[in-house]
Amino acid sequence: MFIEHLPPESHTMTALRNELTPQQLAEQADKGEPEKGRWSQQEQILASVYDAVRYLEWTLKCVNTDKKAKTPDPPEPMRRPGAGPRKKKAQLTDKSANRLFELLQGGAA
Known part of the structure; x- marks a missing residue:
């Protein structure tokens, strides 16, 4: 009961949040509960x-x-916090550009 009323940036709340799985963190983000985020x-x-x-x-x-x-x-x-690493933007190489062109021209996979 006392733990629920600790400030979000307290050491105890931070330790509890750090034990959450990425799925649990995502669920809390979807629910719109910023107080349960890793930052105040x-x-x-x-x-x-x-x-x-x-x-x-x-x-x-x-x-x-x-x-x-x-x-x-x-x-x-x-x-x-809790966000996964950013995905790198795909780079269009000559090989991938040629493959894309072939597919657009009706080439089979």
């Missing part, structure tokens, strides 16, 4: 502000980049 609400808000500032900085760079130059890549959001 203040840390979550600060991360959101950090992401917003970086996005605004990126937007400013894009607006001031010469139209002929390559647009800078957008910033990656700060990784949140």
Whole structure:
């Protein structure tokens, strides 16, 4: 009973959350229970502000980049606790491009 009323950032609550499986963390995220996340609400808000500032900085760079130059890549959001690693973007190689072209032209697998 006392444990339920501890602040989310307390050592005890952090230790309990760290024992959760990725599936349990995902279920809590789906239920919208930020207090059960690995960060306190203040840390979550600060991360959101950090992401917003970086996005605004990126937007400013894009607006001031010469139209002929390559647009800078957008910033990656700060990784949140309980979130799995980001998936790498697929790179289109010459081999995969040729294979895709063959498939689009009616080539069999």
